[in-house]
Amino acid sequence: MRERIASAITDRLYKNPGLIALVIVILFGLSCWQMFKLTINYNQLELIPQDLPSVLATKRMFKLAGGYGNLFVALRGKDVSLMKQVADDLTAEIRKIPAVRSATCRQDVGFLRDHLAYYIDTDDLNEGFGLMRRKIRAMTREKLGMKSADAETDEELRRLVEKYRNVNSKFVDDEYNIDPAREMILIVIQAKGIPNDLGFSKKLLSDVLSVIDQYNQQNPRGAKLKENEGNGPAPDAAITYGMTGEYKITYDDSTHMKNALKPTSFVAFTGILIYLIILFRRPMQIVLLMATLVMSIVMTFGFTKITLGELNSITAILGGILMGFGIDFGIHFMYRFRDEYSHRGDLYESLRQTVLHTGLSSLISVATSAVSLFVLVLARFKGFSHFGLIAGAGMFIIAIMMYTFLPAAILLLNRYWPRFTKSLVVNYRKIDDADHRNKPYPFASAILAASLVLTVGLAYFATRIEFDYDSRTSVTGDTQALVLQDEIEKRFGRKGLPSVVYTDTLEETKKIYDELSNKERYPYVQQVVSIFSLAPPMERQLKTRKILDQIQERMTEIPADLMTGENREIFDHVKRSLAAQPFTLKDVPEDLLKQFRPVPESGEKGYFTLIIPKGSVTDSKLTVEFTKQVGAIAIDGKRFYATGHMILMANLAMIVIRDGKIFPTLAAALILVILLISYRDPRALVFAMTPLLGAMVWMLGFMHLFHWKINYANIVVFPVVLGYGISSGIFIFNRYLETHSVMFALRHTGAAVAGSCITTVIGWASLFFSWHKGLTSMGSLAVFGVSAALLVALTVMPSLMQYTEDKKILVPKSKA
């Protein structure tokens, strides 16, 4: 049956090499045309399903708020009054940028300051009153000659004061957005576009930068501004500035990714070329292999344009990887073909034998590899599904090209340049002599025992592998914008980017506010900022008033002339705040209220509620828990969806983790089914699966020993290693089945298997040149996995075959 198929292929296809070559060249030309139209979408958030409620809510939010996210310009300096003047000047100029909806560096906080006491939790207020009394007693004792160093009360009071310096995300002791250390002022910019629109973000960032540049050249204050280069305040500048926020972070990440990917394909191509020169040492064979490979890659990208329309941040790396992965078929083809031709001297028969034996191995190999990739198509995360489709299709395209175009090219070359075939003849004398000696694989039992011990040991560590929830390990890394974002979070006590819920009516807004304010039910929520947090419930305000009355009574007995300088000012503020009477929403200034309302052009009249999380967006574990709590809030049977960068990132994380668990398992199951169908002998599975299982255990075990973790980027490597691990074993195993000689199989396929592994490693290793944390972690993991597969295929697998051959156990009878 197999012989008939092999004969049919060689008869039908290879009799008309010109036609085959012509068809492929036309396809290649069309693919080139399509490939040049291919674009890369670096927006990671578009990789999650667009029909998710949180995504739809985010799209609606864009309409309501006229955009989402902020751009922060951080000014850092030592002269506070100069910083404030520069902040005012720059804010006025930034407001003139057409893409800017609003820019602020200060807000009138008089109302909040005067009514501060009403924003304090009554428990905290009682605690504060208690601490105040304790402080009075301690001071009295001190005045009476007892040194009652009461550092504990001071510390508790400081903590309480610090907690309420910030009311509804606004510092009440200064109208400027200035940090407590008074070293940094923030200009908060709201734009008319979304951060994920990279073209918009690029223009916005460039416009803001040119405003700063222009101001730097001719500002009336004589202030010299310098961009922060990551090494703290510039010594020769009065003010150091930097930009961060969603617009900057998203744009930086995509730009870094774009730049990171540029060298990878080139490095992979050059690396593979150099390796092939070392392996084959025949220029024509190398040219043929590389030409076929490049054409296949181009056709894969043409296919991508037609089917998916674009690449994404994960599939963009596929060029180099497919080169390394796909050249395997060419190497195996060329090795076997040279072997056959060197022994037979008949081009057609050699091709027939190659198709018959290596072709079948390649078919099983491509089927298992492609299945492990195609199964990813079912994933909800587009990073996986697109990767699976393109890589799976790419594998098929490369395999088909290696068995159609490559033989056609050899036949055509032979037709027009008969001397070419001489270059195909290789001296196999040494190999043939060794075949005649028919020696067994040495130290089989020892290798088997040692590898078993090693595998069991590594399996122990493999089970301890952890998932890295810090999303920075899978993105660019610590860019200046991210470092600045960290600094802002630390300086201003803002832990994470707020998420937003939109409600249509005041009644719904109140219910959402009450619901989310339940700290026991929402432990991951740090603060809820709503129109209602501006006017706390009257019942609470009256309770507060009672406590304030008590405090006021004490305050009146403190002689005012005891206070001097700054203390006098604070004393006056406190007195004013204590005297403020309960108030309603109507008393709150419009300037404070408008931040909770949609932009007028949206035509909507509802309200926003801001939910501030307890941690940073880079801590995915926290973002996931936070999103599970506030992502969808059900009130009176109606569901309200929170939106924002954090929610979307958490959805991404949840989908990636879910898909990352399901699909490698599914791929493994399908590989098993294919192998069962191919060999129709369960014993064969033991051998074919050995490199795969060994590679996985060794890879995970070593990962743990090297303190590496699974992350959002490298999780995609697992199905690839599954597919690759199986493919390494199949070529050796099939050759072994032909003669039942382990050494024969290794001599004739070992070099090709090693060669194909090394080229695959080169493909993945090209990612190291990206200097991108996520891509590097993918590359490292794949290099580890593929190398482990090669090591197992060349040591453990032959030992196992030799051992079972010697002991006459588990010997597979069927020849695939």
Next chain:
Amino acid sequence: MVKRRVGLITILLVMLVMLWHGTGMMAAAVSPADQKEILRTLTLAQYWIKKGDYNRAIAFVDFEGMAEIVMAGYWDKMSEKEKNEITTFMKNLIKEKFPIITQRLKLLKFGAITENGNQVLCDTLAVLDQTTQNKDQKIQIGLVKRGNEWKGVEVYILKEGFLAGLNEDKVRPILKRGGTLEEALAAVRRLFQEQ
């Protein structure tokens, strides 16, 4: 017309009754005789302090009352022996520190006297701490009647009782976490020693 007059008189009568009872309830009345006696006590104490005769001045202090305030919340559960121990402790402590305390808290003028629970409070103008000379401070002195004599038990500065503060800040937390009486008293002594 007659009806209106009757109505008006009734309302006025009711108001008068209310006012009579109201003032009775609001003002914690201290009889003029007691007021006189209290002022005499305080003036005498002030005099002996000025003279530097602390032994005579201290005769107007009630140590048992002081011990009761310091041990508030636990006093009733204590044995007579323990109560005596603490009273002696307070007596020794106050005797020892009286000169320093009175140097730093100079009483200037005595004012209104009102009743407050089991104590009467005498509003007093004082100078607290040498560093803030000439900064008058309104304080209250708490007194209790022992037999026929009025004796001082507490000083209230900004409405915070000095001895009640010792109870709240030191004694109570130590006893609450299961500490011993000795530990609590040692903590109080440490406060007084840390001058």
